Amino acid sequence: MKTYSIENSEGTVLRPNSEFERRIIFQYYLDNDIKINSKEKEILLKTDVSEHESIGIIGCLLNDSTHLNTLRLAIGSKNLSNKKLSNLASSLFNAEELEKADTxxxxxxxxxxxxxxxxxxxxxxxxxxxxxxx
Incomplete structure (x- = not known):
């Protein structure tokens, strides 16, 4: 059985052209409500992916109130194909936090x-x- 781990797949997560593999790992964490550890947090903070779904999932996994993460969550909240992502991301920030991050x-x-x-x-x-x- 294959296991999905951000920590054990750092190269895949950080590699620019691994969108599919990265999204499978991220979706596994989201679907199974897995909390990230400090090493995984470091990896996610370095991840420079430009795909909206992955950005939103990173925001949910980081689950912090930094301005940058609020922007990630806002992006995730607009996802039309992943309802779990959209609902979770929407619940993790409010309009005031988004306005401040935007400013x-x-x-x-x-x-x-x-x-x-x-x-x-x-x-x-x-x-x-x-x-x-x-």
């Missing part, structure tokens, strides 16, 4: 100072919310 990333922070992960998340957030905000 931090699109008003206060200089785009030249963003990390690669922040650039990807903010770009995907704008794509997901282009008709919702602005």
């Amino acid at each position: 931090v990333y699109f008003v206060e922070k200089n785009v030249d100072d963003l990390t690669r992960v922040e650039n990807i998340i903010t770009s995907e957030y704008l794509a997901a919310f282009s008709s919702y905000k602005r």
Whole structure:
């Protein structure tokens, strides 16, 4: 029986062109309500995936209230094909937190100072919310 582990699949999770394999691992964690450990958290924080479903699942697995994670959760909340992701992501942030995260990333922070992960998340957030905000 194959086991799915972020920690034991770090190379797969971080490899740019492993969307399918990464999503299977992430979905396994989401479907089974698996809590991540500190090593897995470190891996997820480095993951620079630009696929909306994976971004949202990462947000749910990290389950923290950082501004960047709020943007991840907002992206996940808009997922139409994965209801568990959409419902869970929606429950982990509120409109006030999203407004603050939006302000931090699109008003206060200089785009030249963003990390690669922040650039990807903010770009995907704008794509997901282009008709919702602005």
